[in-house]
Amino acid sequence: MDEKAKKTALRMIPYGLYVLTSRSSEGAAAATVNWVTQASFEPPLVVVAVKMDSRIYGVIRSCGTFALNFLGKDQGDIAYAFFKPVESDEQQIGGYEYEVGVTGSPLLRVVPAFVECRVAEVVERGDHAVIxxxxxxxxxxxxxxxxxxxxxxxxxxxxPKIFYGG
Known part of the structure; x- marks a missing residue:
C-alpha cells in the first residue's frame, strides 16, 4: 500500500471534536475525541473510537456509561485542555466545572450540548476500541x-497543521 496516499486519503475524513467523559469508582476521566458518528436512529446509537491504553477507556469499561460533550466553534481551548490527562474533583475536571448526568458521567457546564450513553457493544481492534x-x-x-x-x-x-488520523 502507498502509505502517503493512505495517510492523505484518511485525513480527508472530516471530524468534529468532543470531550468524552465518564466516571466510575476509580473517579472521573475525560479526553478529547474526534472519531465519532451517529449510527442509528432507533434506538439512537453513537459510535466513538477510544485508545485502548487510555484512562478514559478503562473507566468506560468499568462503569458501562459515558457522555459526549459537544464543543462549540469558539471552544478550541477546551479541546486542547483534554488532549492530555487531566485532574478532577467533585466539581471540576481539567479545570472546567461539571454537573453529574443521569449516567454518572461529568457534563461540562460550558458546552452547547451533550448526549449520555449506555455502552451497547465494544469492538477491540488495532490500537482503538470502537464503542x-x-x-x-x-x-x-x-x-x-x-x-x-x-x-x-x-x-x-x-x-492547518492539526491532524489526527491517517
Missing part, C-alpha cells in the same frame, strides 16, 4: 443559530 453507545439522555444548553453541524468545533478549526 457503540445507546443515547439515553441528551441536552442542549445553547441553541445553534442556523445548521446545528455548523455550530460545533471541527478538527480543521484548530488550524
Amino acid at each position: 457503540v453507545g445507546e443515547v439515553i439522555e441528551a441536552g442542549v444548553r445553547r441553541e445553534p443559530e442556523g445548521r446545528p453541524d455548523e455550530a460545533v468545533l471541527w478538527l480543521k478549526d484548530l488550524g
